[in-house]
Amino acid sequence: xxxRIITKTALRQKLHEFGLQKFxxxxxxxxxxxxxPAMSDFEIQHKQPLVKKTTSxxxxxxxxxxxxxxxxxxGIGPELMVYVKEIFKYSGAPxxxxxxxxxxxxxxxxxxxxxxxxxxxxGVAIKGNIETxxxxxxxxxxxxxxxxxxxxxxNVLHCHSYxxxxxxxxxxxxxxxxxxxxxxxxxxxxxxVSGVVESMKVVTKSNSERVCRFAFEFxxxxxxxxxxxxxxxxxxxxxxxxxxxxxxxxAKEYPExxxxxxxxxxxxxxxxxxxxxxxxMIMTNLYGxxxxxxxxxxxxxxxxxxxxxxxxxxxxxxxxxxxxxxxIAGKNIANPIAMINASIDMLxxxxxxxxxxxxSEAVRKxxxxxxxxxxxxxxxxxxxxxxxxxxxxxxQADLRxx
Numbered sequence: 510x511x512x513r514i515i516t517k518t519a520l521r522q523k524l525h526e527f528g529l530q531k532f533x534x535x536x537x538x539x540x541x542x543x544x545x546p547a548m549s550d551f552e553i554q555h556k557q558p559l560v561k562k563t564t565s566x567x568x569x570x571x572x573x574x575x576x577x578x579x580x581x582x583x584g585i586g587p588e589l590m591v592y593v594k595e596i597f598k599y600s601g602a603p604x605x606x607x608x609x610x611x612x613x614x615x616x617x618x619x620x621x622x623x624x625x626x627x628x629x630x631x632g633v634a635i636k637g638n639i640e641t642x643x644x645x646x647x648x649x650x651x652x653x654x655x656x657x658x659x660x661x662x663x664n665v666l667h668c669h670s671y672x673x674x675x676x677x678x679x680x681x682x683x684x685x686x687x688x689x690x691x692x693x694x695x696x697x698x699x700x701x702v703s704g705v706v707e708s709m710k711v712v713t714k715s716n717s718e719r720v721c722r723f724a725f726e727f728x729x730x731x732x733x734x735x736x737x738x739x740x741x742x743x744x745x746x747x748x749x750x751x752x753x754x755x756x757x758x759x760a761k762e763y764p765e766x767x768x769x770x771x772x773x774x775x776x777x778x779x780x781x782x783x784x785x786x787x788x789x790m791i792m793t794n795l796y797g798x799x800x801x802x803x804x805x806x807x808x809x810x811x812x813x814x815x816x817x818x819x820x821x822x823x824x825x826x827x828x829x830x831x832x833x834x835x836x837i838a839g840k841n842i843a844n845p846i847a848m849i850n851a852s853i854d855m856l857x858x859x860x861x862x863x864x865x866x867x868x869s870e871a872v873r874k875x876x877x878x879x880x881x882x883x884x885x886x887x888x889x890x891x892x893x894x895x896x897x898x899x900x901x902x903x904x905q906a907d908l909r910x911x
Contacts, residue, residue, distance in 0.1 A: 568631070568632035568633055568859065569630060569631040569632055569633075571605075573603055574603040574604065574605050575603060575604050575605070575631075575633065575859050575861075576604075576605050576606075576607060576630075576631045577604050577605070577606055577607065577631055577633050577634060577635060577855065577859075578606075578607050578609060578624065578627040578628045578630075578631050578633070578634035578635075578636075579606040579607060579608045579609065579634070579635055579636070580609055580611065580624055580634060580635070580636035580637065580639060581608070581610065581636075581637050582611070582636055582637030582638045582639040582640065582833065583613055583637070583638065583639065583640035583833050583835060583838075584637070584638065584640070584832075584833035584834040584835040584837075584838045585637070585833070585834035585835075585837060585838045585843040586636075586637020586638060586639075586833070586834075586848075587637070588838070588839070588841075588843065588892065589637060589843065589845050589848040590608075590635075590637065590848070592845045592848070592849065592892070592893075592896045593635065593848060593849060593852045594606065595896060595900065596849060596852070596868060596896065596899060596900060596903070597852070599900045599903050599904060600864050600867055600868050600903050601864065602856060602861060602864040602868075603861065603864075604855075604856070604859070604861075606635075607627055607631065609623060609624045609627055611624060611639050611651055613639065613640035613651075621651055621654060621655070624655065625654075625655060625658050625659065628655070628659060628823055628825070629659070629823070632822070632823055632824070633823070633824050633825075633826075633855060633858065633859065634823075634824075634825045634826070635825070635826045635827065635848075635851055635852060635855055636655075636825055636826075636827045637827065637828070637833070637848070638652065638827070638828070638831045638832060638833040638834075639651040639652050639655075640833060640835075650696070652831065653694055653696060655825070656689050656690055656818060656825075657690050659820055659822075659823045659825070660690065660820040660821065660822075660823075661689055661690065661818040661819060661820040661823060661824075661825060662688065662689050662690050662716055662719060662720060662819075662820055663686060663687070663688065663689055663719075663720050663723050663818070663819050663820075664685075664686070664687045664689045664797060664816055664817065664818050664819075665684065665685070665686055665727070665816070665817040665818075665819065666684070666685040666686075666687075666797075666801050666804075666814060666815075666816045666817075666829045667683075667684055667814070667815075668681060668682075668683045668684070668685060668801075668804040668805065668807075668808060668814060668829075669681060669682045669683075669808065669814075670682070670808050670809075671808070671809060671813060671876055671877055672877045673876075673877050673878075673880050674808070674809045674813070674876065674877075674882065674886055675809070675886065675887050676807060676808050676809045677781075677806070677807050678784050678807045678808065680785065681784050681785070681804070681807060681808050682788075683784065683787045683788065683789075683790060683804060684727065684728075684731070684733065684788070684789045684790070685790050685792075685797060685800055685801055685804065686720065686723065686724040686727065686789065686790065686791045686792075687720075687791070687792050687793070687794060687796070687797025687798075687800075687801070688716060688717065688720045688752075688791075688792070688793045688794050688797070689720075689794060689797075689818060690716065690794070691711045691712055691713060691716050691793065691794060692710055692711065692712060692748075692793040692794035692795050692796075693708065693710050693793075693794060693795040694794045694795065695709055695710065695711035697709040697711065710745070710748050711748075712748040712749070712751050712752050712793065713751075714751060714755055717751060717752045717755040717756070718755050718758075718759060720791065721738075721755055721756045721759040721760075721791060722759050723819075724736055724789060724791040725759055725760065725762070725763045725766060727789070728763075728766055728788075728789045729763060729765075729766065733766070733788050733789045734766060734767060734788055735766065735767040735768070735769070735787075735788040735789065736756075736760065736763075736766055736767070736768050736788070736789045736790075736791060737768075737769050737770065737771055737776075737787055737788070737789070737790050737791070738752070738753055738756040738757075738768070738769075738770040738771075738790075738791050738792070739770070739771055739772075739773050739776050739790055739791070739792035739796050739800065740752060740753045740770060740771075740772065740773065740792070740793075740796075741772060741773050741774075741796075742772075743772060749793070752793055753770055756768070756770070756791060757770075773792070773796045773799070773800075776790075776796075776800065777799065777800070777803055780800065780803050780804060780807065781803070781807070784804065784807060798831075801816075801829060801830060802830055805829060805830050809885075809886055810844070810885050810886065811828065811829075811830040811832040811834075811844075811847065811885070812828075812843070812844025812845075812846055812847050812883065812885050812886065813829075813844065813846050813847055813850070813876075813886075814828070814829035814830070814847055814850065815827070815828060815829050815847055815848070815850035815851035815853070815854050816828065816829040816830075816831070816851070817851075817854050817858075824855075824858055826851040826852070826854050826855040826858070827848075827851055828847035828848055828851060829847060830847075841891045841892050841893060842883055842884050842885075842891060842892060843883070843892050844883040844885050844886065844892070844895075845883075845892050845895055845896055846872060846876060846895070849868070849872055849896075849899070850869075850872065852868070853865045853868050853869050853872070856868070867903060867906050868899070868903065870902070870906070871899045871900075871902035871903045871906070872899055874902050875895060875898045875899050875902060879898060881894065881895055881898050882895075883895060
C-alpha cells in the first residue's frame with residue numbers, strides 16, 4: 510500500500526466518524542505524523558512524484574473568460590489586488606478572480622488546502638506575500654508549501670531598468686532563473702541535541718536538470734547569448750557541486766549560448782559594480798532570493814518588478830521580491846507597479862496579448878513619460894494617483910484598433 514499524508518483536518522474527520530472526542534491541535538498533529546510513517550521527510554515536505562508528470566491540465570476557461578485564483582496575502586497585498594481588479598475592469602480583461610484569504614495567525618491548514626485546490630482547478634493564480642506568523646514547528650511557510658505542493662520548480666524574474674526612475678545603475682536587463690522548491694528551503698530541520706540545530710540543504714540531479722534546461726531553453730527562445738550559473742561549490746562541494754556539474758552538462762547541448770559560472774559572494778559584488786556583464790543567471794533557491802533583492806535594489810527597489818513561478822501544470826504570478834510591506838499597509842503610498850506587472854505577465858500567460866499590451870503601455874507611460882512615482886521611487890504620488898493615471902491611459906487608448 511502506498512503511503513499518503515494525513516492532515517489534521519482529515520484525521521479529525523476520521524475520528525468523528527468513529528464517535529471519538531475532539532483532540533487538541535498539537536495532539537492531532539502528533540497522531541497525523543504517526544499515521545504516515547512510511548514516507549521520508551523529504552517526500553512529506555515536498556509531496557512530489559518521482560516521475561515527471563506529462564498529462565496536460567487545461568487552464569480554466571468559462572465562456573471565453575479565465576478563472577484565476579487571487580491570494581492577496583498580508584501587508585500591502587489586499588490593497589494592491591483591489592488596484593489590479595480596477596485596472597482589469599477598465600481594460601476589459603476577460604478574467605474572473607476567485608478570492609481566497611489565508612489567516613496568517615492560524616495553525617490550521619484548511620485555508621491553505623482550499624487555496625491549493627483552487628489553483629489546481631483554475632491552473633493560474635496571482636498572489637501577494639502570504640505571512641506565516643505561527644512559530645510552531647509543525648506549521649510550514651504558506652508560500653513554500655504552495656510552491657512545493659504544486660511543484661512550481663522554477664521562478665523567473667526579469668530585472669530591467671525603467672527610464673527616468675532614479676536608480677543606482679541604468680540599462681540593466683538581466684533574467685534571473687532560480688530553483689524554487691529545494692536547497693535551503695527544503696524546511697528539513699531538527700535539534701540533534703539541546704542547543705544544536707541541523708538544517709538540511711537538498712539538491713537533486715532531476716530538479717537541477719529541469720531548472721537548467723528551462724534556463725537554456727528560455728535563453729534560446731528570447732535570443733539571449735549568455736548563461737551564468739551561481740553557486741558555492743568551492744565550499745558545498747556535493748550539493749552546489751551537483752547543481753554546477755548539471756548546468757555544465759546541460760550547457761553542452763546549447764553550443765550557441767555562452768556558459769560560465771560564478772561564486773555567490775563574488776556575484777553580489779559584481780552585480781553592484783558591473784551588472785551589465787550578466788544576461789541570464791541560474792541558481793538554487795536561497796541564492797535566488799539574495800540576488801533578486803540585490804538587482805531589484807539596483808533598478809529602483811521592490812515596487813517595480815514581477816516574478817513568475819512555473820511548474821509542469823500550474824503558474825503563479827507575484828511581485829518579484831516577495832515583500833509583504835506591512836509597515837506601509839493602508840497608508841496609500843505602496844508602489845502598485847510590481848503587482849500590476851505580475852497581472853500583465855499573467856495575461857500574457859493566459860494568451861490575452863492585447864489586454865496585456867495596453868496595460869503594459871499604460872504603465873510605461875505613467876512611470877517613464879509622466880514620471881508619476883510613489884515615495885519609494887523618490888516621488889510624492891499616492892498609490893491611487895498612480896493607478897488612476899494608468900486607468901486614464903487605458904481609457905485614452907483606441908481599443909477599436911485591436
